[in-house]
């Protein structure tokens with residue numbers, strides 16, 4: 123078996139290469155807007171703040187999301203279920219801003235197959251990178267108010283008192299569906315990260 | 319528990335935190351990570367094909383405003399493969415790096431070394447059917463950072479690679495052979511397994527060296543994952 127190439131930190135200066143966002147002379151491979159003109163599903167916005175172990179916002183983090191379409195299908199050859207002709211890719215990538223905030227505009231994913239033939243509750247995968255993180259981390263965004271959260275096999279692995287860190291809260295004041303998902307790297311209400 | 323990719327492999331990666339690299343202390347989780355089975359969500363991932371890159375995206379020396387960048391022109395190439403040693407074709411490889419003087423174009427960077435109007439330092443390419451990739455660039459300079467007194471990063475190129483799945487994502491750095499700064503660098507030394515650390519060092523490649531033009535370096539990349547039969551769910 124070939125040995126893995128080890129991970130290294132993304133460092134502080136990744137923006138112009140990975141998330142140039144029109145501030146740099148390089149094209150974006152992916153942005154925070156996953157919406158395509160022909161995509162089906164409920165449009166949602168996900169917002170959040172990233173803070174370190176001192177509670178300080180992290181202005182130099184990068185977040186990637188990976189999700190299924192509104193019918194729970196991934197745009198990947200391993201998901202052999204028939205897809206519509208939607209151009210929805212399901213991948214987004216942003217850097218946090220000076221206040222440590224980030225934002226994605228996407229659609230709410232459908233339920234996807236899980237362990238033992240059961241469906242998983244709608245969720246979005248997150249890969250998290252920053253200066254000071256030698257190996258990136260994984261977490262998941264679930265959605266407040268989803269009945270299926272109660273029977274989700276992955277949430278069930280998380281101690282009950284920490285599950286809420288994985289559930290994006292619906293912002294009641296917004297007319298459009300906005301969900302808040304803060305990421306706290308460390309501390310009492312530390313976000314759950316997964317070893318996968 | 320269905321672990322399609324063995325967790326064993328993750329031991330190659332540096333720990334969180336690694337206190338000699340100071341920023342890791344407040345930016346690493348304090349609670350244990352939750353081990354979970356690999357589901358379709360983890361075993362799929364974004365697919366970026368050849369339409370993703372433009373001609374010339376793999377040559378960091380041709381985007382200058384007035385000419386070619388300063389510095390030592392190099393060819394960096396290698397194969398992307400999985401843990402079974404099988405080629406990973408159509409993998410997206412993105413790179414970013416400092417210029418020959420050790421300066422990034424990022425607006426936040428304060429290192430008093432000159433910017434080069436002919437070098438932005440970003441590139442990308444897609445591996446061919448044999449998993450091979452190649453960039454033309456210049457050798458990046460070393461640069462200081464504030465981690466500790468007299469802290470300097472060894473010359474390195476940052477790489478981001480998409481493999482078979484979201485679990486295969488890799489962000490790493492490629493170093494150069496014989497760099498005396500490496501042993502004083504808490505970022506590369508964060509990889510505590512010596513064999514794994516050595517895999518981050520490219521090798522000088524005379525065959526890839528182009529006479530009268532550029533030095534060649536080879537850097538092979540091994541991603542998480544096995545080229546196993548797709549899991550049916």
Ligand SMILES: [Fe+3]
Pocket residue numbers: 133135416471474476
């Ligand atoms: Fe760097």
